[in-house]
Amino acid sequence: MTSTIVAQNIRRTSLARRHPAILMGSLGVLALVLSFYGLSVGATEVSLGDVLRALVGDTSTQASQIVIDFQLPRVLLCWLVGTALAVSGAVMQGVIRNPLAAPDIIGVTKGSGFAGMLLLLAIPGLPVVAVVPAAFVGGLVAAGIVYLCAYRGGASPIRIALVGIAVSAAFEAGIRFLLVRNPLDVSAALIWLTGSLFGRSMTSVLEILPWVLVLVPLIIVWARKLDVLGLGDDLAAGLGEPVERTRRMLLFFAVVLAASAVAVSGTIGFVGLIAPHMARRVFGGKHFASIPAAALFGVLLMLIADMLGRGLAPPLEIPAGLVTAVVGGPYFLYLLVKTGK
Amino acid sequence: MRLQAQGVQLAYDRTVIANDLTLTIPDGKVSVLIGPNGSGKSTALRALARLLPPAKGSVILDGKSIQDTPTKEVARLLAILPQVLVTPESISVEDLVWFGRHPHRTSLKVPSAADKEAVEWALSVTSTAELRHQHVDQLSGGQRQRVWIALCLAQGTDLILLDEPTTYLDVAYQLEVLDLLHQLNQEQGKTVVMVLHDFNMAAEYADHVFVMKSGALVTEGAPEDVFTYDIIREVFGVDAKVIPHPVSGKPMCIPLRAGLRNRANLAVATG
Amino acid sequence: MSASTGTLPKPADSADAQRRPRITTNRQRVTWVTAAMLVVLVVGIGWSLSIGSSHIDLTQLPSAIFRARTTDELIVQSIRLPRVVLALCVGAALAVAGALMQAVAANPLAAPEIMGVNAGAVLVVVLAVTVVPSLSGAPTILLAFGGAAAAGVSVMLLAGSGRGRVSPVRLALAGVTASSLLISLTQVLIIFDENSTDSVLFWLVGGVNYAGWHDVRILLPWLVLGLVGAFAMARPLNLLALGDDMARGLGQNVERTRLLGSALVIVLCGAAVSVAGPVAFIGLIVPHIVRRLVGSSYVVLLPLCALGGGALVLYADIVSRYVKPPFEVPAGVVTALIGAPIFVYLARRQKVTS
Helix, strand or coil: CCHHHHHHHHHHHHHHHHCHHHHHHHHHHHHHHHHHHHCCCCCCCCCHHHHHHHHCCCCCCHHHHHHHHHHHHHHHHHHHHHHHHHHHHHHHHHHHCCCCCCHHHHCHHHHHHHHHHHHHHHCCCCCHHHHHHHHHHHHHHHHHHHHHHHCCCCCCHHHHHHHHHHHHHHHHHHHHHHHHHCHHHHHHHHHHHHCCCCCCCHHHHHHHHHHHHHHHHHHHHCHHHHHHHCCCHHHHHHCCCCHHHHHHHHHHHHHHHHHHHHHHHCCCCCHHHHHHHHHHHHHCCCHHHHHHHHHHHHHHHHHHHHHHHHHCCCCCCCCHHHHHHHHHHHHHHHHHHHCCC | CCEEEEEEEEEECCEEEEEEEEEEECCCCEEEEECCCCCCHHHHHHHHCCCCCCCEEEEEECCEEHHHCCHHHHHHHEEEECCCCCCCCCCEHHHHHHHHHHHHCCCCCCCCHHHHHHHHHHHHHCCCHHHCCCEHHHCCHHHHHHHHHHHHHHCCCCEEEEECCCCCCCHHHHHHHHHHHHHHHHHHCCEEEEECCCHHHHHHHCCEEEEEECCEEEEEECHHHHCCHHHHHHHHCCCEEEEECCCCCCEEEEECCHHHCCCCCHHHCCC | CCCCCCCCCCCCHHHHHHHCCCCCCCHHHHHHHHHHHHHHHHHHHHHHHHCCCCCCCHHHHHHHHHCCCCHHHHHHHHHHHHHHHHHHHHHHHHHHHHHHHHHHHCCCCCCCCCCCHHHHHHHHHHHHHHHCCCCCCHHHHHHHHHHHHHHHHHHHHHCCCCCCCCCHHHHHHHHHHHHHHHHHHHHHHHHHCCCCHHHHHHHHHCCCCCCCHHHHHHHHHHHHHHHHHHHHCHHHHHHHCCCHHHHHHCCCCHHHHHHHHHHHHHHHHHHHHHHHCCCCCHHHHHHHHHHHHHCCCHHHHHHHHHHHHHHHHHHHHHHHHHHCCCCCCCHHHHHHHHHHHHHHHHHHHCCCCC
16 A cells, blocks of 8 residues: 555544544444334334334234334344354454455355255245255355365465355356256245345344354454464464464354354345455454444444345335345445555 | 474475474574575574474474474564564554564453563664554565564564564665664573575674575584685585675675686685 | 675565466477367267257268258257357357466466456346347347456456456455356346246356357357457467566567457457356366466467367267256356366465465
């Protein structure tokens, strides 16, 4: 980076860095407000009053029942999936030492997709929710394959990234193969693959909740390890960090978070890529600040995507995964081109 | 002697770089590993720094095999400055030097008074205190290298290993860095081990020199004993006239180009 | 202070060594490989022409190709022959494009699908066809060029090509990012348009099973243009492989070579993709295999890539007909299944220079 860009960054980020807590708090408040509003948006008209009633547990009106049964799980999922994907992406970018790394590249997304599709096509008419455990395991297995293939006396970030991309491509080929052999269910399969929060209930929330609750705080506690890894393997080892072991653990956490998100909501792209990026631009490179910030940005992205998907053309619902791709992708390209990176 | 490689075999994948290598690092001195490309000097340094596990033999630190010692413990005894340094984006000098305290901090601990003291000391000794809020990527080559050395110093170790700390730096910055290391050795008693490419710099600054070629230790000793016509001829493949430095008295090796070799009176080269 | 002696270490020595391939050819080897490929091709052509819903004897083929009188011979001429020809053309185009891309980007992992070029072309074509369903022929191809170019440029920008040589990782990551965006957008269009599943798969996977002579007619001029241009660039590309500075020193206009090479890639990929969809991995694996066999002189590499690519797509198409008989499966599925493990192998082999 030239010094002018660096100087600009100092000016831009210094506010956030001097009072990160305040800024993060504001983001949190924004997310809560959006959630509240999101609880009322949907195929049926629900007033804010009904939302309030639902939140205090009063299910006397049909509208407030709808809020509890349909809207609440979705909003909660926005929080959980957004956090999981964003934190997973932040960890991946820290471990791979590249801002373009995302949970997708270690094969989790495609592996989950493949496993889920395998099940969906083997048992036609299976409800989406039953696919979750298979997709979860599929994601973990794919990541495991990537790590094993990348391991040659150690797994360097570069090799992990390259092998990850290749293995993802392999699973993608598998997915296409399945699609081709079972053309009748193509549309349904593609929609699941695209990722959406449609029809998810509290069961889905409970399926992802434990992972997020346990792993995200753990990762934040390990934030400094991520910083140290960013100095390069040699210096990190010299500073007392068992590099291979730490990297393995961090990758494992990232994979589990990503797999749980994909299993529950399908493949929602770009959240894991953009949220950490935005967090770093605003809050700086230290992971202790940028990881919680990434989570918040991830939540915001999910809330917005889900609301847009539901609210743009009711009663038609655009899957959240599509919205994030359509909005997120070009935004990201614009950002990168603008900073000349 | 605290740090020592005993009969180590060093290899990457299946390529053996060094066989049965024994290096004993003298405490409290400045030691330099020197040799042509491919001599294994960087590999040897990495092995000493626990970055490369020896295929055979072991590296001993304070009586224990370095491989059996946990990474964090080693980091409290020995600091390494690798050759390839990755500067994180927009990080201030002070933040970077703070990384040096990593071996002393657990995940949940807040920085202690001892940590703060160590960082302050490292900044002042390397004269980088006034740069503390600047971004590392804005600094000159010499300043940046001093900041990285400050990071190693903040680790609070007696042993500092550096892999080619002066290659790619302008001459002025090379001297800046080497003078600093010399000062740290003289005033703080740090044991400095470095790989240098320039054998004249080595002759000026080293107390002890290890000369390597093709993965083996050819000779070791004080610069006066090591820099001779014969050794330079054997190891580097050049004819050099060795004379005492006009100011410091240390050996100075001047490689001779083709036309000069018969003119120089090489037999009178001082050892 | 006296100057340092000995040789200064070249920065990233091993990276340079990997980047500058030894340009060697062995006349005999080349002849053998060419002959072998031609044999393979002829066998494949015969095989492909004879299998299908009605088996046609090999002996009948020659007369079938030239004098179609019986219904069987008509089948061969109007259905199977164009398919075979298209497979050869598409394979040649993609393989040569891949080799060109690897030369221009100085990057062993550069390939049209990894750089998002194919995805860009597909997206634009699908968009166009969705908006104007009767669109076909020349306008489609031109739009495909536009999509391919835009995608390729975006990926290079993403990878930060303004700052000197781009490492394979940066390029691959940038390509994946761009591709996944483009593919998602394509999927959006596909899901929301009432397309038959067959055409959905065609645009996702790519194949030659719907080939007709008009497809061949559309592709051929661009293919010829692309191949002739590429073969003419062989010597400049050899020079480029020595490194920019070296090439300039030898009188090569590096920027113009790169520009021309990129333009040819866009022409070849855009045309192939608009006619056959995004057939995967040809551009990545064929150049690597051919390089292993005959070395990296582009004078020899490019023509052999054309042959090899054609053969690969041809055989993939043959295999694809056994995947789910009697239904047709796009050849792209088979190339993906073959190509992916090879891609993994290549990724594993990448020398790691931090």
